[in-house]
Amino acid sequence: MIIPDDDKKKADPATEPLIGSSSHVQVPEEAPPPSFQESLAAGAGPSTAVKNPYSYYNGNLADSDVFVPPGGEEPPPFTPYQAEFFVSGDSIISHDKHLNEDGEALYRFLLSHAETPPTFYVHLRGVHTESRTRMVSRRVNDGQYRTHHEHYTENIVDFDFPIDIGQHISSGPVHWSVPDEEPAYRGKMYREVETGEFAHAGDLEGIVQQRERRHASRTQVKMGKARRQERRDRGLPPWASLECESGPGHTGADVQHTRVLKSSQTLRQWADEYCASDKLLKEFTYENVVYGWHLVNLQLAIEAAIKSTYYTGKLTVEFKSSNSKICVRPDSQFSRMLSNKWIKLVLILLFIYPFIYLYKRFGRRGGGRWEVCGGAYALKSWRLVDPSSEPPPPFPGTAASDSRVVYTRTGTARIVGLREGEWFQQWEKTIRRAVTGRLKSTVPLKEPDETTSAAMMLDGYRPHGQF
Incomplete structure (x- = not known):
């Protein structure tokens, strides 16, 4: 493009070189910057930005002068992969194909669902039997009907209700794995x-290094189940060792900060091993566990x-949980059929499911189960505090004036969460009232009975638990 001579003469004074000394040059007086109202009046709008897209005001790019080319919109925010799943019983089940092929996707799926704690409640039920008599007419040999009395027993439900305990979960999840032994x-x-040894030498990139494993004996399986039930x-x-906790002076704070991943493989490596398997009826299970309360003593x-309410019927107190397992299974029609409890029941009644189990047990590409990890949620936990703020007593295990502080070998620990004794103190009157009132409910109770306002007005009355 040819530039006319007139435009060459009209150069910017600010870019002209200074000639002579500074005393002979007259510097024009700098004008103050325009106000905000003057800038708006100047018409700094979209039309101005198109004419001069790189114009600057006071050294900064004006907001109205930003040029956005066609198709240059900002990309949408990153969203994690949403796998399909459904809830069946106390388990979250997924047959998503991507979770069976990508270990990272399976790992993220487990972590995302583990953020929601399981529901944990205590179920109270009382039943007694009554003997009843009814008139029954039966046909005898001569063709006549004769009526006689028949005695039978019937179960009468006196009370049946659950109480929500999961609302008191104070921390979690803590991702744990089972020990190698x-x-x-x-x-x-x-x-x-x-066994601690590798089956194949070498560590190829992208391939899970398989370890040698040994079939557990019946004695080991029986002892393992007993240890899990005792915990x-x-x-x-779930990661606590019972052998180390039987010594004197033990408190829960001693096992709270021990290593929780006791397996030779990480959770991600277990997910990669599952995805690398070619079994047709494989299954990966992630178990959520609620801990912290001595359930036997509470029961x-x-x-x-x-x-104490003079109830003499058959009493049942059970601690139950739902949504406590996350199961991932292959994306096949046959595997989906086995996840349906009604279809599985029909297969059992038709004596077809035993043959399916034999194929899963002995087939080369039959079935495989991975139950090696999970998430732990604490109702009551111990947190180590700064020893400078609370000096230790002469002997470990001595309680301080604060009942929620205990001194252990590892330092000062403070209880976080609601203790089972505190919970029972709040609910004891409510439990008695529900039993005597023959309460029957399928919705878990969440709040205990409160002290009446009339009792609070009495001189000398102290609420339960205050001394």
Whole structure:
């Protein structure tokens, strides 16, 4: 493009070189910057931006002068992969194809669903039997009907209601894995233990390095089940070692900060191993566990409170949970059929399911189970505090004036969450009232009965638990 001579002469004075000394040059007086109202009046709108897209005001690019080319909109925000799933019983089940092929997707799927704690409640039920008599007419040999009395027993439900405990979960999840010496399902249809040796030498990139495993004996399986049940009854976390907790001076704070991933493989490596398997009826299970309360002692306290109402029927106190398992299974029509409990029941009644189990147990590409990890949620936990703020006593295990503080070998620990004794103190009167009132409900109770306002007005009255 040819530039006319007139435009060359009209150069910008600010870019002209200074000639001579500064005393002979007259610098024009700098004008103050325009106000905001003057800038708006100047018409700095879209039309101005198109004419001069790179114009600057006071050294900065004006908001109205930003040029957006066609198709240059900002990309949508990143969204994680949403796998399809459904809830069946106390399990979250998914047959998503991507979760069976990508270990990272399976790992993220487990972590995302583990953020929601399971529902945990105690179910109270009382039943007694009554003998009743009814008139029954039966046909005898001569063709005549004769009526006689028949005695029978009938179960009468006195009370049946649950109480929500999961609302008091104070922390979690803590992702844990089973120890190598613990019998567990590690890809086969029977429980195995790790030997600590590798089956194949070398570590190829992108391939899971397989470890040698040994079939667990019946004695090991039986002892493993007993240890898991004892941990649950005593409110211990799934990674706690019972052998180390039987010594004197033990408190829950001693096992709260121990290593929780006791397996030789990480959770991500277990997910990669599952996805690399070619089994047709494989299954990966992630179990959510609620711990922290001594459930046996709490059960005995609840039974004693009910019996104090002179109840003599058959009493049942059970701790249950729902949405406690996350199961991932292959994306096939046959696998989806087995996930349907009604179809599975029909297969059992027709004696077809035993043959399916034999194929899963002995077939080369039959079935495989992975039950090696999970998430732990604490109702009551111990948190180490700064020892400078609370000096330790002469002997470990001595309680301080604050009942929620205990001194252990590892330092000062403070209880976080609601203790089972505090919970029972709040609910004891409500449990007795519900039993005597023959309460029957399928909706878990969430709030205990409160002290009446009339009782609070009495001189000398103290609410239950205050001294």
